[in-house]
Amino acid sequence: MRTYVFCSFKGGTAKTSSSLHMGACLAKYHQKRVLLIDFDSQANLSTGLGIGPDSLETLVPVLRGQKKAAEVIQPTCIRGLDVIAANTFLDGIESSSPLVADLYAHERLRKALVGLPYDFCLIDTPPSLGWLTQSAFYAAEGSIICAVPEPYSILAMNRLKEYHTAIQERHPLTNAGVIITFWDERGAANGVFMQAIQQSFPNLLYQAKIRRDIAVNRAILQGKPVIETEEKSRASLDYQELTREFLQRLSL
DSSP states (O other), rough: OEEEEOOOOOSSSSHHHHHHHHHHHHHHOOOOOEEEEEOSSSOOHHHHOOOOTTSSOOOOOHHHHOOGGGOEEESSSHHHHTEEEGGGGGGTGGSSSGGGGOOTGGHHHHHHHTTTOEEEEEEOSSSSSHHHHHHHHHOSSEEEEESSHHHHHHHHHHHHHHHHHHTTTTTTTTEEEEESSSBBBTOOTHHHHHHHHHHHHOOOOOOOOOOOOHHHHHHHTSSSSSHHHOOSSHHHEEEEEHHHHHHHHHOO
């Protein structure tokens, strides 16, 4: 199983939407078995798949050693796409028993995923570099960064590069690419933004860019991926192209 963490130090970069829709495209169009993990206490990925934020089938009991990961996996509306949902109890779990007394608590997610029967596991993380994000990095073989063409996102990427370097000193983590979301071809600062990405993460930018599309918002309200609700919309076509490029990079 190939495991990738979707990350961004800044909120509002469509990180959750990107992990959800790439996973959905892998399952629907490429017949891959995909496990999505909502590792953010806001549970936005879960909501986007029609699962309420009060779901009890989450990683919380898994991290506490009370259940196996296989016991909390839920199916979605797409064949081959499953999810482990999130809820508010994920917030601050590292400070609760028994994790607070475990020096290697950040390894619990990685160990919980061993042996699961999937081709891909995609982990959505909070827009921060705290314990949940750190645990996701240690569970993954690669990271996918989401960014928007604006100054604060550029500054956040510099911080994220430093974080990557620190993780790589202790864990064999590769960078699987940078996704640009909310793309507008007419953006005045596009050139500066692209140059900043090249400086921080050379040759890692995906050619496929995700354009802003209200169809994604409508899909969230229906609790389904946009490829199910409006398959020919801009965002749907962009995510389909991004997924093809992702697989090409992996030579799959």
